[in-house]
Amino acid sequence: MRQARARWYDRGFVTGGQGKVSAFKLPRVRYRETDDPTADLARYQHIALIVAKAADLAHAPFGALLQKRLKAQGVAIKPGTVFLTEAPDEAGTTLAVGFADATLDTFALLELARKLTRFRPGVARVALLAPGLSGAAHKEALRALVRCLYAQAPLPSRQTGRTVNPPTAVDVYGAGEDDRALRAAAHGNHLARALSVLPENELGPADYVKRVKKLAIDNGWRFRFLDEKRLAALGAGAFLAVTRTRAAGAGIVHLRYTPRKALRPPVTLVGKGICFDTGGVNLKPARHMYGMHEDMQGSAVALGTLLALAQSHAPFRVDCYLAIAENAIGPLSYRPNEVVRAVDGTTIEVVHTDAEGRMVLADTLALAARERPGLIIDYATLTGACVYALGTRMTGAFTNRPELTLRLIEAGRASGERVWPFPLADDYNADLKSDIADIKQCTLDGEADHILAALFLKRFIAHDPTWIHLDLSAGRHKGGLGAIPTDTTGFGVDFTLALLADPAFAW
Known part of the structure; x- marks a missing residue:
């Protein structure tokens, strides 16, 4: 198109x-x-x-x-x-x-x-x-x-x-620079932040999908929406477990930007879009529930990155998947000890309902991987463990390509959005071993949960594309961070643009 x-x-x-x-x-x-x-x-x-x-x-x-x-x-x-x-x-x-x-x-x-x-x-x-x-x-x-x-x-x-x-x-x-790239990045970051700060009564799942569709139409992107009925037909049981409380409008949005001439392999962006997170049956205390309207920031960063790449006329196709839902509580809420089946057939033992982000991302990543992109980058405000490990000045990065570790650090240094890579060592998988399903959703101990969450997500990425997972511990930092003057940072847009612009980075 x-x-x-x-x-x-x-x-x-x-x-x-x-x-x-x-x-x-x-x-x-x-x-x-x-x-x-x-x-x-x-x-x-x-x-x-x-x-x-x-x-x-x-x-x-x-x-x-x-x-x-x-x-x-x-x-x-x-x-x-x-x-x-x-x-x-x-x-x-x-x-x-x-x-x-x-x-x-x-x-x-x-x-x-x-x-x-x-x-x-x-x-x-x-x-x-x-x-x-x-x-x-x-x-x-x-x-x-x-x-x-x-x-x-x-x-x-x-x-x-x-x-x-x-x-x-x-x-x-003292400069004669063409700053179109700077303006594109600014538009992308502002979009990510502007969406993230909207209150949940203005950006519930149905509202969010409507806004994204408008953005897609005005930019000439392909728009496809997999609602709960379509997801049920596909067998996306991990996603649908979270949406069982029937928050109107939940589903997976798939956007596609196509350049006039593609010079590099396709890139896929995936974002967690939980418009509000109560924690579900494992209800969050008030202190930790406040601010959970921003639990969709991963999807906003993916969307903002797509916008920036489109405005920069990126010479490769970009697919963007947004897992839009709400983790509410009600009579139909999913519960610990349930076993659900993901879209790729993997059975998951539910351990804690406040680990809903990895549930919606599991099916979304599995569907995204079916397109066989060369690179998948996902963004999520996923774990408190990553915040405990790094604070809110840096974001945790994970990849299935250990040789990219230094390149990820360098992209963070070049962009001013700093990341620190964590390991995906196989022996950690022992903590996710289930006696009744293929894999546990998480553990109750919480130890190294950022690593366990990344290993859980890795399981759902077929065909071995290059994969980078950003656990957005720096998505919110009091007083601003780097170039950003607001507490909500939109972290990830500039990092991704710097990484993809690196001529030495191939996917």
Whole structure:
């Protein structure tokens, strides 16, 4: 099918109920090859600069003033230092200076740039500079500032009277870059976050499917929906065990982007889309149930990645499977000690109903693998064990190709979305041995549950494609993470784009 231009997301995003649309648009960014903004200083209300040392400020607007104030205030200049002050002009222009050198990796550079792009209310015009830097350091500094600027786009909010107006015009000095890839990534990440923060009464399974269908139509993607009736015909008993409480609209969405000319093997993205997770019969306590409207973030990241790849005109087919459901509680809820049969015939002993994510993903991964893609990447807010292991600054990564371990770390380093690989050692499978079924869903002990969950999922991937599983422990981080200023991070979009763009990564 001829691919329609991916234009929908610049036009607006469906954020409210009943298909209401609120405008969303990234700021207009102009790249100016000159490094000297002196002639335009009066137009800016915020100027953000990244430099290596105080002497570099000699090349910056208000440079002498900045050097004088840094010295007067005794600022200790080292990589990561941020200095904020106001220019002596009528507008009270904010001057935000950050110091960086080669010791700062991409993540640290993004953290620095995020602090420099916190705008006071009413700021409309912004200048971004990296005076004194050259070559790759100059390019990366400006890219970090632009990424953080794009991430400022507001998320859906239901606060009465609250309006957020991010900058509308931005000039980037000393660069002539085409930033279509940056904009595509920003659109993808924003979509993932915007969906994730919607309350469950606005994004139940039926609402979610409706929004995804709209997105597919506007972008020219193929859309197919396997509802519960179709899944029953296929024998998807693992998925249907979770949806037994009859939350309207549950099912598996299959989207497909097809390029005009495919130059690489197909890629499949799979996401866990539990719109709310009560824990089921093994009910979560209030502290752990609060925030479970974001348990669908894995599916939102898969969808956002698809959008970014489509807008970047990726030269390979991308299939995207979203396992959309709700883990509710009721008379029909599935229970511990049940045995259910997955779509590939595997029988599963249910141990804990709050391990529903691996249940819906088991059938979804099995169906996705039938298409024989070269690569499958799945995203899920799957286990607390991964959060205990890493905290919320990094995400756990698993793969059936041990030789990719260093490449996964490097993709995390390059993107600023850091991952840490965990083993898939065969001896751990002993913990999933069942006396009454082919495999246990999990254990009650919880020890190494992130590893056991990944081994469980691995069982359902036939034909041995390259498989990468991301347990999104960094899906939510208080105060933001890397380029992202919000607690909800949309982690995974930039990581995946960096991995797939790596010329040394073959699948």
